[in-house]
Amino acid sequence: MATVNGEAILSVDDLRISFSTYAGEVQAVRGATFDLRRGETLAIVGESGSGKSVAARSIMRLNPESNTIVRGGEIIFEGEDLLKLSEKRMLDIRGPKIAMVFQDPMTSLDPTMRVGRQIIESLKQHLGMSGRQAAERAAELLELVGIPHAEARLKQYPHQFSGGMRQRVVIAIALACDPQVLIADEPTTALDVTIQAQILELLRELQERLGMSIVLITHDLGVVASTAHRIAVMYGGKIIETGTVREIFYTPQMPYTWGLLASIPLPTADRSQDLIPIPGTPPDATDPPKGCPFAARCPYAMRICEDEVPGYTTFSDEHRAACWLHHQMAPNVERPARITGAK
Amino acid sequence: MLKYTLKRLVNAFVVLFIITTATWFLMQLLPGSPIQNSEKLTPEQEAQVAEQYNLDEPLPVQYALYMSGLLRGDLGDSYQFGGRSVTGIILERLPVSIFLGTQAIIVGLVVGLFLGIVSALKQNSIWDSGAAFLAVLGVSVPDFVLAPLAQYWLGLKLGIFPIAFFESWWHSVLPSLVLATVVAAVIATFTRTEMLEVLGQDYVTLAKAKGLSRLAVVLRHVLRNSMIPLVTIMLPLTAALVTGVLIVETVFSIPGLGEQFVRSIFEKDFPIIMGTTILFSVFFVASYLLQDILYGIIDPRIRVAGNRE
Numbered sequence: 001m002a003t004v005n006g007e008a009i010l011s012v013d014d015l016r017i018s019f020s021t022y023a024g025e026v027q028a029v030r031g032a033t034f035d036l037r038r039g040e041t042l043a044i045v046g047e048s049g050s051g052k053s054v055a056a057r058s059i060m061r062l063n064p065e066s067n068t069i070v071r072g073g074e075i076i077f078e079g080e081d082l083l084k085l086s087e088k089r090m091l092d093i094r095g096p097k098i099a100m101v102f103q104d105p106m107t108s109l110d111p112t113m114r115v116g117r118q119i120i121e122s123l124k125q126h127l128g129m130s131g132r133q134a135a136e137r138a139a140e141l142l143e144l145v146g147i148p149h150a151e152a153r154l155k156q157y158p159h160q161f162s163g164g165m166r167q168r169v170v171i172a173i174a175l176a177c178d179p180q181v182l183i184a185d186e187p188t189t190a191l192d193v194t195i196q197a198q199i200l201e202l203l204r205e206l207q208e209r210l211g212m213s214i215v216l217i218t219h220d221l222g223v224v225a226s227t228a229h230r231i232a233v234m235y236g237g238k239i240i241e242t243g244t245v246r247e248i249f250y251t252p253q254m255p256y257t258w259g260l261l262a263s264i265p266l267p268t269a270d271r272s273q274d275l276i277p278i279p280g281t282p283p284d285a286t287d288p289p290k291g292c293p294f295a296a297r298c299p300y301a302m303r304i305c306e307d308e309v310p311g312y313t314t315f316s317d318e319h320r321a322a323c324w325l326h327h328q329m330a331p332n333v334e335r336p337a338r339i340t341g342a343k
Numbered sequence: 344m345l346k347y348t349l350k351r352l353v354n355a356f357v358v359l360f361i362i363t364t365a366t367w368f369l370m371q372l373l374p375g376s377p378i379q380n381s382e383k384l385t386p387e388q389e390a391q392v393a394e395q396y397n398l399d400e401p402l403p404v405q406y407a408l409y410m411s412g413l414l415r416g417d418l419g420d421s422y423q424f425g426g427r428s429v430t431g432i433i434l435e436r437l438p439v440s441i442f443l444g445t446q447a448i449i450v451g452l453v454v455g456l457f458l459g460i461v462s463a464l465k466q467n468s469i470w471d472s473g474a475a476f477l478a479v480l481g482v483s484v485p486d487f488v489l490a491p492l493a494q495y496w497l498g499l500k501l502g503i504f505p506i507a508f509f510e511s512w513w514h515s516v517l518p519s520l521v522l523a524t525v526v527a528a529v530i531a532t533f534t535r536t537e538m539l540e541v542l543g544q545d546y547v548t549l550a551k552a553k554g555l556s557r558l559a560v561v562l563r564h565v566l567r568n569s570m571i572p573l574v575t576i577m578l579p580l581t582a583a584l585v586t587g588v589l590i591v592e593t594v595f596s597i598p599g600l601g602e603q604f605v606r607s608i609f610e611k612d613f614p615i616i617m618g619t620t621i622l623f624s625v626f627f628v629a630s631y632l633l634q635d636i637l638y639g640i641i642d643p644r645i646r647v648a649g650n651r652e
Contacts (some may be wrong), residue, residue: 095553110549111546111642112568121555122554177554
């Protein structure tokens with residue numbers, strides 16, 4: 001899929017988010033920098049606890065108010081830093097400008113409210129529509145996301161929908177006010193594989209039709225390959241590598257990305273070639289390592305990796321990675337065969 | 344929904360029958376007899392009184408007589424008040440108790456909801472701790488301790504409220520407040536827990552993500568979903584209230600049904616004990632029934648499950 005060469009609609013710069021807990025300060029995001037361009041899909045990939053969801057929620061300021069600490073950085077949207085906007089101004093951003101789709105469609109709809117009202121709510125709030133206009137628009141939205149018999153469906157409650165249908169409703173709610181940016185936080189993780197494909201197809205189709213930009217949060221590189229234009233790999237609260245889908249899949253530059261790719265099952269691959277898991281566990285976010293977050297699990301780690309955070313090395317206009325192996329004094333390390341031969 | 348309701352209704356009558364029968368036989372186990380409790384009577388007078396109230400018949404006959412009366416809606420006559428009908432006595436006493444109880448529930452509900460909502464929305468603040476302290480106090484101090492304390496401090500020492508009898512609305516304030524404490528405390532704790540749980544739900548985050556104001560999110564999504572489980576505790580709460588009414592009315596010498604009930608147990612006035620027990624049971628069973636139906640109205644998932652039956 002070709003890269004979209006557009007201007008950045010959303011720029012996240014050195015974002016640092018912590019949570020205060022009884023166990024101490026959890027440093028969930030420790031300096032994340034990425035751009036989202038007009039009309040593109042940017043996938044943020046990482047395992048559980050990498051900080052990807054927290055980073056995504058920070059864009060809409062949806063992390064729990066009571067214990068979230070913004071340690072630094074900025075999120076620039078339409079020339080303003082979202083982190084500094086008043087709560088009141090944020091109300092006009094959430095929904096009409098930036099919308100979000102959540103992971104679990106079984107729990108993200110209010111079980112006691114008719115589906116129609118949950119869509120209409122947003123329309124009335126932001127577009128000032130009358131009840132009738134809003135109901136018509138809600139029916140259109142349901143049809144747009146592929147729910148048949150929209151009129152009747154509007155009057156039903158969430159429990160009368162299947163998981164995949166509910167996720168379509170959640171997407172309809174997100175699209176209600178024509179947002180410029182859609183943040184999809186693991187939108188297919190809770191769904192059956194066949195439904196996953198349908199939802200991803202729907203998102204892709206909607207993007208083409210409505211021209212919005214999508215931030216796709218996922219731990220599943222398989223999802224990314226078919227949907228995204230660019231990838232940002234997140235680990236230990238940092239973006240450790242970013243590039244186009246092609247670059248990340250064919251010429252990954254960071255051992256963690258190698259590990260991620262080596263752990264995807266390939267249907268065409270020789271069965272004798274086992275999946276290679278990444279040994280160890282992610283770093284403790286209450287006491288993050290001072291060097292590269294992956295150093296403790298990295299088979300190529302050098303002494304400097306544990307002591308200092310590597311800077312970014314640039315490989316192309318899009319592709320850069322933070323890894324000491326690319327320092328001029330580092331030994332030359334070959335990518336593992338499974339990755340090089342992945343084509 | 345209709346079939347479901349009918350089924351519950353039949354169940355309710357079975358429960359009532361069991362309660363009535365059990366209470367009637369248990370009552371016979373009370374030491375002494377209604378007649379010997381009164382002033383000294385000659386054996387002839389005793390026999391005459393016993394005959395008048397069918398107390399000379401064997402127990403199964405007495406039971407059958409009582410139940411057949413009950414079926415005709417006749418609760419019998421009181422032993423104490425020169426043969427006044429139990430129904431008449433209950434009707435005279437009941438309004439006072441209902442008044443006290445309703446007032447207590449309203450006050451308890453308003454105060455409890457307020458405290459619960461505030462402490463959930465301002466979690467871990469000084470509001471939260473304060474409300475938690477009040478709630479623990481309200482649940483753990485029993486009415487029979489709270490009532491005399493209230494009489495002493497608010498009645499005697501400060502002289503704000505009358506300490507006994509029921510002569511004006513002002514007289515009902517203190518007993519209602521005492522009754523309301525438990526209600527408020529239980530509702531506050533419960534509401535706080537439920538609200539916190541709902542506040543953490545994905546659909547609340549989604550509602551925020553729609554750009555709804557905090558107030559709109561709370562009013563439209565949080566409150567309704569936290570109120571559903573509240574319906575389930577209103578029943579045990581009213582139960583607590585009925586026992587509370589017995590104590591509070593006795594302590595404050597209020598001529599309600601509770602005070603009458605306690606007195607009739609001491610006097611072994613069987614028809615009044617039975618009549619009041621049946622009334623309380625009907626009250627409980629009806630609240631169960633109402634609760635189930637209400638639950639179905641508030642939570643659409645239950646409504647559907649009921650239809651499938």
